[in-house]
Amino acid sequence: MADHGPGHTKAWHKPRTGRALMTTAASSTTTxxxxxxxxxxxxxxxxxxxxxxxxxxPRMLFDHLNLLTTLSPFEGCTAPRxxxxxxxxxxxxxxxxxxxxxxxxxxxxxxxxGILQIGLGPAAMYQSELVLRTRTGETFRALISRxxxxxxxxxxxxxxxxxxxxxxxxxxxxxxxGHHDNHDHHHGEGGGHGRP
Numbered sequence: 001m002a003d004h005g006p007g008h009t010k011a012w013h014k015p016r017t018g019r020a021l022m023t024t025a026a027s028s029t030t031t032x033x034x035x036x037x038x039x040x041x042x043x044x045x046x047x048x049x050x051x052x053x054x055x056x057x058p059r060m061l062f063d064h065l066n067l068l069t070t071l072s073p074f075e076g077c078t079a080p081r082x083x084x085x086x087x088x089x090x091x092x093x094x095x096x097x098x099x100x101x102x103x104x105x106x107x108x109x110x111x112x113x114g115i116l117q118i119g120l121g122p123a124a125m126y127q128s129e130l131v132l133r134t135r136t137g138e139t140f141r142a143l144i145s146r147x148x149x150x151x152x153x154x155x156x157x158x159x160x161x162x163x164x165x166x167x168x169x170x171x172x173x174x175x176x177x178g179h180h181d182n183h184d185h186h187h188g189e190g191g192g193h194g195r196p
Contacts (some may be wrong), residue, residue: 036061040162041068045141053130055162058095059123062162065130067116069148069158076150079114082107085147086116088135093121095128103130118160 028048034040035056042053044067055062067085071077091103104119121128134143145152 034062034162040164042160042162044158044160045144047139047141049134049137049139051132051140053132053160054127055120055130056127057125057165058093058120058128060125060165062120063165064120064163065118065160066163067118067158068161070156071149071158073113075154075156077113077148079107079109081148082114082116085144088143088147089118089132090135091118091130091132093119093128093130095121095124096126097124098122103132 029050029052030046030048031052031054032042033054033056034042040062042051042065044051053065067082069077073079086105086107089105091105093101093103095101098121101121103121105116107114107116118130118132120130134140136143138146144158148158149156
């Protein structure tokens with residue numbers, strides 16, 4: 001543990017997934033890095049209310065983040081509960097080229113349940129930073145344990161998976177630098193590459 005001035009302490013530790021994390025005691029923040037060749041799974045059961053994810057190649061190497069959990073819908077991880085969790089989170093994306101913008105957080109519903117997804121903003125060759133926070137001020141562990149499992153006393157895993165980009169990003173771009181979001185991008189429907 002190294003001291004970086006009064007009231008500002010940084011500690012590095014390795015969680016179950018084996019990646020180095022940095023916890024800043026003063027701001028209750030955990031910082032991790034998603035990069036090519038590195039681990040793409042982020043443990044979300046952390047004891048801080050803020051998570052900073054530095055993403056190398058957003059929308060080029062990693063398209064978006066999906067919440068993965070060992071909980072099934074029968075154990076409480078239903079689409080409505082995932083929506084409650086999405087509504088309890090807020091995120092901002094910081095990129096040197098575009099400044100700061102809100103991260104899109106939503107739930108795609110399927111017959112078998114739902115998937116919580118977090119957008120990574122516009123494509124960039126370099127790095128951007130996603131700052132994800134709980135709106136309630138609870139730690140991620142406390143918030144997820146309260147909202148998702150029917151029985152919080154039973155052990156479970158919840159994490160964010162960096163979904164690899166498909167490699168055909170040029171189809172996502174619109175004139176003026178805009179882009180299609182992943183949930184609006186459907187191949188094989190009418191032969192097109194997404195809805196207008």
